[in-house]
Amino acid sequence: MAEKVGVYVCHCGSNIAGTVDVEEVARWVGENVQDVAVSRDYKFMCSSLGQQMIEEDIRSQGLSRVVVAACSPSLHEKTFRQVCRKADLNPYLFQMANIREQVSWVCQDKAAATQKAKRLVAAAAERAKHHGPLEPMQVPVTPATLVVGGGIAGLQATLELADAGYPVYLVEREPSIGGHMAQFDKTFPTLDCSACILTPKMSEVGQHENVTLLAYSELEEVSGSVGNFKVKIRRKAGYVDRDKCTGCGICSEKCPKKVVDYAFEAGLGTRKAIYTPFPQAVPRVPVIDTDACIWFQRQKCRACEKLCPAEAIDFDQQEEVLELEVGNIILATGWKLFDCTRLPQYGYGRLPNVYTNMEFERMCNAAGPTGGKIVLRDGKTEPETVAIVHCAGSRDASLNTYCSNVCCMAALKFGHLVLEKTRAEVYSFYIDVRTSKKDYEEFYQRLLEEGMHFVRGKVAEVTEAGRAPFEEGKLIVQVEDTLLGRQRRVPVDLVVLMGAMEPQADAPEMARKCGISCGATGWLTERHPKLDPVATMTDGIFVCGACQGPKDIPASVAQGAAAAARVQGMIAKGTVTIEPITASADEERCSGCRMCISLCPYGAVEFDADKHVSRVNAALCKGCGTCVAACPSGAMSGAHFTDKQILAEIEGMLRGVAMPEDAAHEEPRRKTETVSA
Amino acid sequence: MKYAYYPGCSLERSSVAYDVSVREVADALGIELVEIDDWNCCGATEYFSQDELVACSVVARNLSLVDPELDQLIASCAACYLNLKKTDRLMVEHPDLNAKVNEALAAGGLSYPAGRVRVRHLLDVIHSDVGEAAIREKVLRPLTHLRVAPYYGCQVVRPFGDFDNPEYPMKLDELFGWLGADVVDYPAKTHCCSGHMTQISEVQAFELIRRLLQSAVDRRADMILCMCPMCQLNLDAYQRRVNGYFKTDFRMPIVFFTQVMGLGLGIAADRLGFGKEIVPAMPVLEDKLGPGALESVA
Numbered sequence: 001m002a003e004k005v006g007v008y009v010c011h012c013g014s015n016i017a018g019t020v021d022v023e024e025v026a027r028w029v030g031e032n033v034q035d036v037a038v039s040r041d042y043k044f045m046c047s048s049l050g051q052q053m054i055e056e057d058i059r060s061q062g063l064s065r066v067v068v069a070a071c072s073p074s075l076h077e078k079t080f081r082q083v084c085r086k087a088d089l090n091p092y093l094f095q096m097a098n099i100r101e102q103v104s105w106v107c108q109d110k111a112a113a114t115q116k117a118k119r120l121v122a123a124a125a126e127r128a129k130h131h132g133p134l135e136p137m138q139v140p141v142t143p144a145t146l147v148v149g150g151g152i153a154g155l156q157a158t159l160e161l162a163d164a165g166y167p168v169y170l171v172e173r174e175p176s177i178g179g180h181m182a183q184f185d186k187t188f189p190t191l192d193c194s195a196c197i198l199t200p201k202m203s204e205v206g207q208h209e210n211v212t213l214l215a216y217s218e219l220e221e222v223s224g225s226v227g228n229f230k231v232k233i234r235r236k237a238g239y240v241d242r243d244k245c246t247g248c249g250i251c252s253e254k255c256p257k258k259v260v261d262y263a264f265e266a267g268l269g270t271r272k273a274i275y276t277p278f279p280q281a282v283p284r285v286p287v288i289d290t291d292a293c294i295w296f297q298r299q300k301c302r303a304c305e306k307l308c309p310a311e312a313i314d315f316d317q318q319e320e321v322l323e324l325e326v327g328n329i330i331l332a333t334g335w336k337l338f339d340c341t342r343l344p345q346y347g348y349g350r351l352p353n354v355y356t357n358m359e360f361e362r363m364c365n366a367a368g369p370t371g372g373k374i375v376l377r378d379g380k381t382e383p384e385t386v387a388i389v390h391c392a393g394s395r396d397a398s399l400n401t402y403c404s405n406v407c408c409m410a411a412l413k414f415g416h417l418v419l420e421k422t423r424a425e426v427y428s429f430y431i432d433v434r435t436s437k438k439d440y441e442e443f444y445q446r447l448l449e450e451g452m453h454f455v456r457g458k459v460a461e462v463t464e465a466g467r468a469p470f471e472e473g474k475l476i477v478q479v480e481d482t483l484l485g486r487q488r489r490v491p492v493d494l495v496v497l498m499g500a501m502e503p504q505a506d507a508p509e510m511a512r513k514c515g516i517s518c519g520a521t522g523w524l525t526e527r528h529p530k531l532d533p534v535a536t537m538t539d540g541i542f543v544c545g546a547c548q549g550p551k552d553i554p555a556s557v558a559q560g561a562a563a564a565a566r567v568q569g570m571i572a573k574g575t576v577t578i579e580p581i582t583a584s585a586d587e588e589r590c591s592g593c594r595m596c597i598s599l600c601p602y603g604a605v606e607f608d609a610d611k612h613v614s615r616v617n618a619a620l621c622k623g624c625g626t627c628v629a630a631c632p633s634g635a636m637s638g639a640h641f642t643d644k645q646i647l648a649e650i651e652g653m654l655r656g657v658a659m660p661e662d663a664a665h666e667e668p669r670r671k672t673e674t675v676s677a
Numbered sequence: 678m679k680y681a682y683y684p685g686c687s688l689e690r691s692s693v694a695y696d697v698s699v700r701e702v703a704d705a706l707g708i709e710l711v712e713i714d715d716w717n718c719c720g721a722t723e724y725f726s727q728d729e730l731v732a733c734s735v736v737a738r739n740l741s742l743v744d745p746e747l748d749q750l751i752a753s754c755a756a757c758y759l760n761l762k763k764t765d766r767l768m769v770e771h772p773d774l775n776a777k778v779n780e781a782l783a784a785g786g787l788s789y790p791a792g793r794v795r796v797r798h799l800l801d802v803i804h805s806d807v808g809e810a811a812i813r814e815k816v817l818r819p820l821t822h823l824r825v826a827p828y829y830g831c832q833v834v835r836p837f838g839d840f841d842n843p844e845y846p847m848k849l850d851e852l853f854g855w856l857g858a859d860v861v862d863y864p865a866k867t868h869c870c871s872g873h874m875t876q877i878s879e880v881q882a883f884e885l886i887r888r889l890l891q892s893a894v895d896r897r898a899d900m901i902l903c904m905c906p907m908c909q910l911n912l913d914a915y916q917r918r919v920n921g922y923f924k925t926d927f928r929m930p931i932v933f934f935t936q937v938m939g940l941g942l943g944i945a946a947d948r949l950g951f952g953k954e955i956v957p958a959m960p961v962l963e964d965k966l967g968p969g970a971l972e973s974v975a
Binding site: 343344345350461463464465466467 | 842844845847862864865888891892895
């Protein structure tokens with residue numbers, strides 16, 4: 001019996017109709033593709049009226065297949081599958097053709113775009129005829145959650161879940177949780193002390209009965225899928241027994257080896273070879289830096305071991321790999337600071353009194369290396385003039401195109417601290433001052449009143465080459481003041497570069513491990529930038545905080561809580577629906593060669609030794625198709641991606657090749673302006 | 678290592694010292710320079726603002742004359758480097774311009790497929806293709822105690838230069854580090870030499886030149902190293918006028934980097950064009966590098 005296919009071509013307002021002649025596409029498909037019973041176009045197919053139209057057609061015309069030509073299936077496939085279900089048609093008998101992202105948004109020539117749309121729709125219709133009904137599976141959700149990253153976003157997510165009564169594993173790469181926020185002195189715009197609002201959360205996480213804190217550990221591997229992930233966590237050897245250590249701190253105090261602390265103190269201060277990053281660290285268990293430790297380098301010392309009252313030092317400790325089962329994973333892996341030496345014209349690393357924003361945070365911090373005193377690199381001279389250079393590495397086509405979002409407010413905060421702690425004049429060199437959140441603009445006004453100077457212009461260079469006697473011994477900030485319309489040279493003593501927020505160096509690797517992606521600027525990609533900002537394209541993997549894009553503390557906290565809420569919803573529901581798009585083995589044809597087992601990246605194929613055949617565990621199978629392509633006897637087939645379906649799709653696509661109009665519409669390729677780096 | 682070579686007009690007249698020292702250094706480093714046969718003007722600074730199509734055609738003629746066996750062209754003059762590179766790039770990016778330029782070339786029986794020749798500055802070739810190890814090996818007279826201020830100027834690093842940081846280049850600094858010199862951190866290294874401002878408004882030019890000289894003096898540099906004939910001329914030839922105008926007493930030798938590099942490679946000063954400069958460099962060199970510093974090292 002022939003199928004009855006209904007084809008629905010969407011205008012998407014002018015999004016598609018502006019570039020594709022949708023009426024023509026609907027007409028052509030109706031006349032030229034076999035078994036098409038209905039072919040319509042409509043302004044907005046996803047609207048309730050559009051959906052109703054499809055539903056009524058299915059019922060009144062007895063449609064057995066539905067094709068919608070509209071946007072990307074990642075946006076509305078679900079919507080239309082739902083429509084089919086409502087009309088008692090199995091949702092997997094539906095197929096979507098993407099004529100927006102793949103046609104109208106990327107084409108300029110209307111005739112050519114219309115041709116391309118026809119082919120895609122014909123392909124979808126031919127494919128749909130070979131679809132079969134499929135039923136999604138329900139699997140239970142493991143209630144435990146893995147949170148990766150113990151900065152403020154990860155802490156918030158952890159606490160929300162733990163307080164709701166669900167178990168959480170919190171993995172942190174550094175010896176202590178706290179993240180960048182632990183390094184800050186004050187937080188804008190309220191100027192409350194960063195540690196004072198952070199450390200209570202840290203200790204709550206450390207003591208929470210539902211939280212398993214895995215500090216000094218890294219996520220190694222993720223397998224399985226939403227509801228039932230299996231993860232491997234590598235616990236690095238810190239050479240201190242976590243159970244015996246009481247956190248008394250005698251080991252660090254007595255350790256004779258001091259090194260520059262490039263992590264927590266941003267290179268401005270020192271720490272011992274056995275250390276906790278800062279006094280309020282959670283956990284309080286120190287770790288040994290083997291590159292610095294005299295024992296590991298020269299087989300001498302062991303002072304910490306001799307002096308530890310709890311006998312917790314263990315030089316033979318080995319790293320271990322933990323295997324955990326979790327239902328969902330929240331990534332809160334944060335950001336790293338832009339390397340300011342990449343702006344050699346600003347002199348960082350060459351001119352001693354040029355600082356990065358993280359260095360200056362530590363300098364302002366009362367618990368920091370200078371005890372909160374703002375001084376030059378010599379450690380004693382107070383500056384008379386301080387320059388704060390915005391957008392160092394942000395909003396620069398050759399470095400990072402994006403705005404780092406937090407630096408304007410941080411610069412204002414620095415301005416306030418300098419004015420409060422010293423008698424210095426403070427200059428801000430900005431492109432635009434961006435203070436758009438609650439109470440931020442008021443803070444800007446406050447600094448204007450406090451007497452911070454604002455010069456609008458991107459700094460050309462910071463140089464020690466003076467031209468006049470009053471410039472001698474100073475750092476000169478050369479800038480075009482775009483409000484005055486002239487060049488200015490401002491002599492200062494200390495320069496703070498507001499370095500950009502950048503994605504972590506291993507963000508792409510983290511994305512790969514979790515089966516998600518990084519965008520063009522390197523940040524982890526959310527499912528939808530507006531409507532689904534904490535989910536990702538992989539179900540059960542969520543992102544929050546600065547790993548998803550530059551963000552300040554309030555925004556990170558909000559996202560941490562949002563991600564936790566999404567996870568709570570999944571746990572509360574108890575089960576998760578798994579797409580039935582999986583492979584299956586035809587036992588008759590399977591020769592038992594087990595090639596599929598060695599290739600399956602998800603460990604989803606099992607071997608039945610009795611029958612000597614492979615069998616797919618549908619709950620683990622992700623439908624990647626590797627086994628289907630590899631199977632030498634053709635025993636493996638991928639539901640919803642059978643050979644028949646794909647060949648029919650190709651046939652539909654190629655049917656347009658012979659169309660005579662094609663050649664006539666070919667235009668010479670447009671000249672494209674390219675700017676090479 | 679074999680490259681096509683475009684000397685340019687300055688190197689035949691005002692900057693003979695650059696030309697002879699480039700050839701000596703190239704020879705010592707095993708760089709074979711194949712001079713373009715019958716090369717013509719690069720258009721200098723002015724011509725491009727008069728008529729871009731004609732300017733590009735004039736420059737493209739030089740590119741079309743590059744030996745078909747070779748696909749890399751060395752220029753040592755900053756303006757020539759810029760114009761050759763710019764023309765090739767414009768032709769690659771604008772097919773219509775490319776077509777017109779080739780039409781003009783065809784009238785002379787020539788053609789140039791855009792992008793065929795990679796235009797490189799001599800410093801780039803020395804720094805990257807010869808490289809640190811080979812250069813360190815060839816140093817016969819380490820330039821120890823000689824404090825040099827590396828001056829890049831504008832055209833080599835901006836806007837088409839592609840081998841060094843355009844804001845704060847370091848390749849010349851590094852090269853002279855390998856030669857054993859005491860390289861001063863010269864913050865004015867890319868600042869303006871005043872270009873042709875000497876012809877338009879002398880006073881403006883004098884101030885720009887003064888800043889460059891003063892910055893080198895402040896860093897106790899013995900001499901400024903140039904890689905552009907215009908920079909060298911302005912700083913050297915106008916130094917006396919600058920002194921007169923500002924009542925200063927600059928006596929800063931301004932030489933081409935290849936001249937001093939040649940000394941480091943053991944070549945005698947008289948083969949490197951020393952003596953052509955107006956503020957004498959040789960007494961300083963002898964003073965810093967010791968007796969016999971100007972002789973050849975066998």
